[in-house]
Amino acid sequence: MSSTRHLVVIGGGAAGFFCAVNAARMDSQLRVTIVEKASRVLQKVKVSGGGRCNVTHHCFSIPDMARRYPRGEQFVKRAFRHFFVPDTIEWFASRGVAVKHEADGRMFPVSDSSQTIIDCLLQEANRYGVEVLMNFSVAELTKQAQGWHLQAADGRQLQADLLCVACGGFPKLEQFDWLVKATGHSIVAPVPSLFTxxxxxxxxxxxxxxxxxxxxxxxxxxxxxxxxxxxxxxxxxxxxxxxxxxxxxxxxxxxxxxxxxxxxxxxxxxxxxxxxxxxxxxxxxxxxxxxxxxxxxxxxxxxxxxxxxx
Ligand SMILES: Cc1cc2nc3c(=O)[nH]c(=O)nc-3n(C[C@H](O)[C@H](O)[C@H](O)COP(=O)(O)OP(=O)(O)OC[C@H]3O[C@@H](n4cnc5c(N)ncnc54)[C@H](O)[C@@H]3O)c2cc1C
The missing domain is CATH 2.40.30 (Elongation Factor Tu (Ef-tu); domain 3)
Incomplete structure (x- = not known):
């Protein structure tokens, strides 16, 4: 019987890919699968920063950076202590992607193309054997004694020992129902942001x-x-x-x-x-x-x- 554990990442966006490729790199025994409901991955990365992808911000102070987050200041401070701007720069640099900063502090790949970031993440996924299942829309999630059971809208099923939920945001509270039902987490009602x-x-x-x-x-x-x-x-x-x-x-x-x-x-x-x-x-x-x-x-x-x- 194989002792390989299976990590399933829900969502093939920036967060899902970053989690998947790093987990696969750090634990060669881990089987990693990304399930993505759309027929393409990393779609938001493609359009981010006007197609140039504003990867990070030229700010090297954790308190200064955390202050820029309207409601998550304390949370991001804790996260930044594990992985901060220099880590992001170094992560991409060591994979051949140099980033530059502009006068307002935004940092972009020197290619000025979000495709560079997408290619880097896809290459990492290939390199560490991350499996990607497209058109897999998780409709039901069930917590089991050992791990999780996932059911897609089209009936496909998956078993996971470990789960990472990186499904981005949804505009309506009820769109989180499948997640709340399975995990018991509470969700703060989403409201619009970044408008004129x-x-x-x-x-x-x-x-x-x-x-x-x-x-x-x-x-x-x-x-x-x-x-x-x-x-x-x-x-x-x-x-x-x-x-x-x-x-x-x-x-x-x-x-x-x-x-x-x-x-x-x-x-x-x-x-x-x-x-x-x-x-x-x-x-x-x-x-x-x-x-x-x-x-x-x-x-x-x-x-x-x-x-x-x-
Ligand atoms: C026009 C635009 C410009 C932006 N510019 C920038 C920028 O320059 N810099 C920056 O840092 N940020 C930018 N952002 C924000 C940035 O794109 C997002 O914060 C980031 O992409 C979020 O990544 P994510 O992985 O958390 O979520 P997403 O990219 O939303 O990925 C989540 C994925 O999960 C999938 N999914 C959802 N539900 C399920 C399910 N039930 N089953 C399976 N899969 C599911 C979705 O299809 C999606 O592919 C921009 C956003 C937009 C829209």
Whole structure:
């Protein structure tokens, strides 16, 4: 009788592949199978980072990095102590994939192609004999005295000694039912995150296309974010807005997506300094309109819009 243990990984995404290839590498006695409900694996990796795959972030402090996670700060801190940014860089480098960082800290493969990351993970899977079963949608999971029994929607069955659930997220709570039933875990109801802000009928939408760095705050909360903001024909977008939507995701859902934001259009200036600058302008260039003043680092259309606001 074989003593080979079988690890089944549910989900052929980034997390499932990373778990599978590392487990297979670290324990040559382990049989590893990935089951994937779709007909292709690593589909999200393909589109991530605009097709370039933002692999990690150029941040080497665990507390600083953990602060960027809206609700999982303590959890990721513990995980990062086991595997952090230098480990990610080294993991890919030792498999021939060099990564580079950009001014905003995002790190991409030097090829600027997510396919490089996909190829690397697929090669690792091949190298360590990880089996991949496609179109295997786990419909039922049963805990047994020794391990797990998996039943696919098409009737296929699998037996596992060890199980890794890496099935990504689902938008609706009931989509986790099969997992809750088998494991008894509780699931926090998912809410949308990383969305833009609609300002129907707001005059600022006339400035669509204008982009500038801001600090943006959800009124009545402690949530704020800093970074580029893009004015669109429907409202506000850009990294600062997306980040704020992630940090305030639960609050915004509870508020029925009716909320106020406060935008600081000059996040690197302070009020006293600006007031002094305007007084100086009045004294030195009394005949020149304030709209033509030098030193205001705002896009001109936005500056004129703000001056015209009542
Ligand atoms: C447009 C876009 C851009 C992104 N850009 C970036 C980026 O640049 N950098 C970054 O870090 N992140 C980015 N992300 C997020 C990133 O892609 C995800 O966080 C990551 O792919 C999640 O990986 P995962 O393995 O946890 O889940 P997934 O990639 O969702 O994989 C889960 C897999 O499980 C399968 N599955 C689900 N249920 C079952 C079941 N019952 N049986 C069998 N299989 C099942 C699914 O089909 C899926 O293939 C982006 C996401 C999107 C959509």
């Amino acid at each position: 802000f609609n300002l129907p009928g707001h005059a600022i939408t006339q400035l669509m296309g204008v982009a500038t760095p801001v600090r943006i705050k959800l009124v009545g909360t402690r949530w704020e974010a800093e970074g580029p903001c893009l004015i669109t024909h429907w409202g506000l977008s850009g990294p600062a807005v997306l980040r704020l939507s992630a940090f305030g995701a639960r609050h915004l859902a509870e508020a029925g997506y009716q909320y106020s934001v406060l935008v600081n259009w000059l996040p690197h200036e302070n009020e006293t300094g600006l007031r002094e600058q305007f007084v100086r302008h009045r004294q030195l260039k009394a005949t020149q309109k304030i709209g033509n003043t030098d030193g205001i680092t705002l896009p001109q259309r936005l500056w004129h819009f703000l001056l015209a606001m009542k």
